[in-house]
Amino acid sequence: MSFSDETPFQINVPEEKITTLYAKLDLATFPDELEDAGWKYGAPLADIKRLMKKWRSGYDWRRHEKDLNQELPMFTRDIEVDDFGTLNIHYVHKKSKVVDAIPLLFCHGWPGSFFEVRKILPLLIDPSPEHPSFHVVAISLPGFGFSEAPRKQGFAAKQYAEVAHKVMLSLGYNEYVTQGGDWGFLITRKMALEYGGKHHKAWHTNFPVVEPPSWKSPLAFLTYLLKPWSPEDKAGLERTEWFITRSTGYYAEQSTQPQTLGYSLADSPVGLFAWIYTGLTFWTDDYSWSDDEVLTWISIYWFSRAGPAASVRIYFEVGGDFGGFKKIGRGPSVPVGTSYFPKEIVLPPASWFRNMNNVVFESHHKSGGHFAATERPEELVQDLRNMFGKGGPAFAIVPGKTGY
Amino acid sequence: MSFSDETPFQINIPDEKLATLHAKLELATFPDELEDAGWKYGAPLADIKRLTEKWKSGYDWRKHEKEINQELPMFTRDIEVDGFGVLNIHYVHKKSEVVDAIPLLFCHGWPGSFLEVKKILPLLTDSSPEHPSFHAVAISLPGYGFSEAPLKQGFAAKQYAEVAHKLMLALGYSEYVTQGGDWGFMITRKMACEYGGKHHKAWHTNLPVATPPSWKSPLSFLAFLLIPWSPEEKAAIERGEWFRTKGSGYHAEQSTQPQTLGYSLADSPVGLLAWIYEKLVLWTDNYKWSDDEVLTWISLYWFSRAGPAASIRIYFELAGDRRNLGPNPTIPMGTSYFPKELVAMPAAWLCRVNKVVSESHHTTGGHFPATERPEELVQDVRKMFARGSTAFAIVPGKTGYA
Numbered sequence: 001m002s003f004s005d006e007t008p009f010q011i012n013v014p015e016e017k018i019t020t021l022y023a024k025l026d027l028a029t030f031p032d033e034l035e036d037a038g039w040k041y042g043a044p045l046a047d048i049k050r051l052m053k054k055w056r057s058g059y060d061w062r063r064h065e066k067d068l069n070q071e072l073p074m075f076t077r078d079i080e081v082d083d084f085g086t087l088n089i090h091y092v093h094k095k096s097k098v099v100d101a102i103p104l105l106f107c108h109g110w111p112g113s114f115f116e117v118r119k120i121l122p123l124l125i126d127p128s129p130e131h132p133s134f135h136v137v138a139i140s141l142p143g144f145g146f147s148e149a150p151r152k153q154g155f156a157a158k159q160y161a162e163v164a165h166k167v168m169l170s171l172g173y174n175e176y177v178t179q180g181g182d183w184g185f186l187i188t189r190k191m192a193l194e195y196g197g198k199h200h201k202a203w204h205t206n207f208p209v210v211e212p213p214s215w216k217s218p219l220a221f222l223t224y225l226l227k228p229w230s231p232e233d234k235a236g237l238e239r240t241e242w243f244i245t246r247s248t249g250y251y252a253e254q255s256t257q258p259q260t261l262g263y264s265l266a267d268s269p270v271g272l273f274a275w276i277y278t279g280l281t282f283w284t285d286d287y288s289w290s291d292d293e294v295l296t297w298i299s300i301y302w303f304s305r306a307g308p309a310a311s312v313r314i315y316f317e318v319g320g321d322f323g324g325f326k327k328i329g330r331g332p333s334v335p336v337g338t339s340y341f342p343k344e345i346v347l348p349p350a351s352w353f354r355n356m357n358n359v360v361f362e363s364h365h366k367s368g369g370h371f372a373a374t375e376r377p378e379e380l381v382q383d384l385r386n387m388f389g390k391g392g393p394a395f396a397i398v399p400g401k402t403g404y
Numbered sequence: 405m406s407f408s409d410e411t412p413f414q415i416n417i418p419d420e421k422l423a424t425l426h427a428k429l430e431l432a433t434f435p436d437e438l439e440d441a442g443w444k445y446g447a448p449l450a451d452i453k454r455l456t457e458k459w460k461s462g463y464d465w466r467k468h469e470k471e472i473n474q475e476l477p478m479f480t481r482d483i484e485v486d487g488f489g490v491l492n493i494h495y496v497h498k499k500s501e502v503v504d505a506i507p508l509l510f511c512h513g514w515p516g517s518f519l520e521v522k523k524i525l526p527l528l529t530d531s532s533p534e535h536p537s538f539h540a541v542a543i544s545l546p547g548y549g550f551s552e553a554p555l556k557q558g559f560a561a562k563q564y565a566e567v568a569h570k571l572m573l574a575l576g577y578s579e580y581v582t583q584g585g586d587w588g589f590m591i592t593r594k595m596a597c598e599y600g601g602k603h604h605k606a607w608h609t610n611l612p613v614a615t616p617p618s619w620k621s622p623l624s625f626l627a628f629l630l631i632p633w634s635p636e637e638k639a640a641i642e643r644g645e646w647f648r649t650k651g652s653g654y655h656a657e658q659s660t661q662p663q664t665l666g667y668s669l670a671d672s673p674v675g676l677l678a679w680i681y682e683k684l685v686l687w688t689d690n691y692k693w694s695d696d697e698v699l700t701w702i703s704l705y706w707f708s709r710a711g712p713a714a715s716i717r718i719y720f721e722l723a724g725d726r727r728n729l730g731p732n733p734t735i736p737m738g739t740s741y742f743p744k745e746l747v748a749m750p751a752a753w754l755c756r757v758n759k760v761v762s763e764s765h766h767t768t769g770g771h772f773p774a775t776e777r778p779e780e781l782v783q784d785v786r787k788m789f790a791r792g793s794t795a796f797a798i799v800p801g802k803t804g805y806a
Contacts, residue, residue: 024433029424029670031663031666031711031714032553032710032711032713033663034556034717035556037557040557041662042666043667045663150438151436151438152438153438153440153444247660247661249653249656249658249660249661249664250657250661251656252656253654254653256650256653257445257653257682258445259446259678260445260446261446261653262435263447263672263674263675263677263678264674264676264678264679265668266433266434266435267672267675268667268671268675270667271668271672271675273667275664275667278664307435308435309435309436310435
């Protein structure tokens with residue numbers, strides 16, 4: 001097998017896959033629903049029925065496939081991963097007109113994808129004397145989008161970080177910065193731990209998660225016990241509690257029995273749709289998803305190269321690394337910027353994150369949720385511009401790449 | 405709408421449902437699997453592929469449908485539930501030859517069903533001078549088997565208990581005993597609390613748990629901390645730890661987003677098969693499931709009257725009951741300990757808060773003893789009510805002997 005350097009990529013889902021999708025939708029069997037259930041028990045029946053009908057006839061995948069191909073310059077290349085062999089990785093790569101733009105890797109999570117870079121891409125590369133510009137890379141994590149999935153067990157944070165880092169190096173970005181949320185947070189954080197300083201110069205996250213101070217850090221713990229909570233802190237903790245008690249069923253299954261769940265996600269487009277649509281609704285801040293947006297988002301999972309079941313393994317493999325987010329520990333020394341959106345799903349007080357990380361930039365928003373790049377693209381990009389721009393705390397952190 | 409008294413029932417799945425199942429199986433799409441995954445990430449791909457293939461061609465539903473109809477005398481009747489209207493309930497009912505046999509309700513859980521009574525039914529109703537006999541009733545809980553499901557929100561332990569109790573009354577069993585595991589434990593326990601003494605005379609369970617002592621009862625709590633655990637109890641605690649950390653994903657989803665999961669279970673027979681098969685294997689003690697047994701078990705969910713999505717709502721609706729079990733029942737309790745049950749607590753605790761009159765410990769068996777260890781389970785129930793036992797003749801006039 002020859003090692004493939006960069007190859008331009010266009011999404012071109014085989015016709016057979018579309019036929020199968022339609023055949024399954026034609027045979028779709030729906031459950032009933034309790035009276036006045038609303039969202040209480042999960043995704044409402046009326047929503048799912050309507051969207052399945054649209055997916056079958058009304059939604060034009062080929063049109064959206066074409067739009068994606070036109071809007072997002074995409075590529076694949078082989079990346080060698082220690083002990084895991086070669087994985088063919090799919091990514092978006094667009095350079096700014098600004099020659100010394102800052103190389104930035106955008107790293108998605110679950111149920112996200114490279115698709116999330118769509119709205120922020122033009123803003124990030126936009127040239128202006130008023131703000132810095134970026135050369136943007138949006139990777140499809142192994143097992144997501146059109147990247148291959150690992151075949152062996154144990155593909156964890158280290159490996160995901162290695163893939164992302166090697167993609168940047170292979171594109172000639174020896175020094176770079178990152179933006180990530182959800183798994184993208186953990187993976188870019190791991191990159192900072194492994195490659196920070198020399199290569200990975202700074203990281204930004206919209207998912208600044210950290211465990212509560214423990215008695216092992218007496219001062220922090222004391223502060224934790226004694227300090228009165230601000231309204232924002234309180235709201236954040238309430239939101240976190242809501243998430244943990246009402247919305248982590250998917251996490252529990254995906255981190256323990258991903259294969260069992262995978263049979264449903266691989267066989268039923270309705271099941272896959274409901275599974276992801278629940279997250280897209282619960283985790284956002286009154287974002288008005290258009291039908292086409294949500295169908296495209298989920299079609300990417302249905303038509304993904306490795307299939308939807310592969311995508312949930314990350315919870316088992318990487319979740320284990322962090323004790324299910326209970327043992328995150330002290331962060332990298334590399335500077336980090338944070339953006340707080342009030343409907344994010346895990347929102348510990350900003351002071352906890354500051355205690356454990358080298359926070360050089362922090363921004364608090366009044367609206368927005370878990371999918372910031374989709375819900376609040378201007379705000380997210382503004383945060384990055386403020387962090388890396390002239391006068392900002394991370395200005396020129398990549399030597400020679402000021403973004404201007 | 406007229407209120408229906410008992411009507412004999414035979415399973416007769418419409419051809420159209422079989423055709424739809426077949427069409428979906430023909431279109432089945434499988435995920436891949438990591439190398440050497442075994443059971444580590446969930447049900448293995450080879451197993452699911454094999455079972456799907458068999459379900460599609462090889463497995464004869466009509467043959468098994470006929471067998472169930474022949475072996476299990478089944479009925480339906482309407483039961484009125486306070487605040488929920490009328491539900492048409494499906495059940496098995498077989499009387500022993502022994503006239504004064506003890507009326508016993510067998511109550512299943514998830515992913516169980518009325519079919520779990522199959523192996524124990526002939527043993528329970530069997531007449532002999534050596535052991536007591538039972539008139540056996542095996543209910544399909546609302547939302548399971550061929551019982552209707554509730555349409556309104558809030559159908560919780562109280563309501564399930566009410567249905568089961570009213571069924572026994574409707575059959576002329578004003579006084580009765582019960583045997584239950586899984587949700588059957590919760591429901592028969594609720595029955596004991598609501599109807600215990602007057603109607604519900606004694607209860608037996610193979611999932612013997614109670615609220616652990618809390619710091620609020622210092623003496624109990626101290627005892628809990630200090631009593632040295634037997635090897636059996638240590639193993640049970642490890643098993644419980646495995647279940648809590650590795651085996652509870654289904655529980656978390658079913659108790660928070662049953663509708664979201666329900667779309668998968670209703671639309672994909674392969675998805676439903678994997679979801680349930682994983683439990684049939686992980687929760688049992690090396691039980692050698694035959695393919696036909698597995699496929700019949702899961703077909704009952706696929707072809708159930710309310711559909712498979714309805715069956716998991718019990719996790720959401722009874723979350724409150726689970727968090728707060730409430731007062732302990734005061735009626736006599738019988739317990740059976742099987743080593744591969746999912747949760748267990750030291751028998752000593754249980755005896756402090758329940759009136760345990762009969763206790764059995766086994767060296768093999770798991771979560772589905774009526775299937776895995778039918779003789780042992782029935783032996784335990786017989787022992788509880790035998791001549792000379794504390795619970796002998798607890799249902800006045802129904803000693804279980806000829």
